[in-house]
Amino acid sequence: MSVTTARWTLDDYHRMINVGLLDNRHVELLNGEIIEMPPEGPEHAQxxxxxxxxxxxxxxxxxxxxxxxxxxxxxxxxxPEPDLAIVQPLRALYRTRHPYPENIFWLIEYANTSLSKDLDVKRKAYAAAEIQEYWVVDLRHRQIKVFREPVEGNYRLELTLTTGEIRPLAFPSIVILVQRLLEG
Structure with missing residues (x-):
């Protein structure tokens, strides 16, 4: 006998939120599964x-x-609830729904205990949604993994940065110092 996992839809998830079923639980919906999110440590939060x-x-x-x-x-x-979502400035729209992939410039996750999830499940979900750029700031190893060029559910390009600067694809004139992301 095989076991089949029931997958939740976005409507199911929103109904659970609306009726209070998920109150006082820090969760996110990933690939139809409700996933508990670990609490953020002080370094991650700051x-x-x-x-x-x-x-x-x-x-x-x-x-x-x-x-x-x-x-x-x-x-x-x-x-999902990425640590940072850099999105189009459509404030009125976001009062009626959350940003969709076409509204997202890039995403950033800070990872300590969540590193394997951020580099695997979330990376694949973001690539499948064709989000053009995804950064994972690895707090343990003091590096940034930059993923670009989504193709068939994964990213074709992966860079690892520990120093220097980076320019987001959506804003090539903006220079972001890697040290600022790693050290504040």
Whole structure:
């Protein structure tokens, strides 16, 4: 006998949220599964906050930097909450729904205990949704993994940075210092 896992739809997930079934639980929907999210440690929380502030300064009104807010990936039945989502400045639209892949410039995850999930499940989900750029800031190894060029559910290009600068694909004139993302 084989075991089949029931997958939740986005509508199912939203109904659970609306009726309070997921109150007081820090979860996200990934590939139809409700996944518990580990609590953020102090370094993770402050580093992502510092990066959000830094990116807001650099990007000004060109984008919105959303901290730990849901994005919706309809094709994969996912509603993850990346640490930072840099999205189109469509504030009125986001009052009615979360950003969809076509609204996302790039995503950033800070990883300590969540590194394997961020480099595997989330990377594949974001690539399948054709999000053009995804960064994982690995706090343990003090490096940034940059993923670009989504193709068939994965990223064709992967860079590992420990120093220097990076220019986001969507904003090639913006220079981001790697050290600022790693050290605040």
């Amino acid at each position: 580093q992502s906050t510092d990066t959000a502030d830094y990116l807001r300064e650099l990007l000004s009104d060109q984008a919105i930097v959303r901290d730990s807010k849901p994005i919706t990936l309809p094709e994969s039945r996912s509603e």
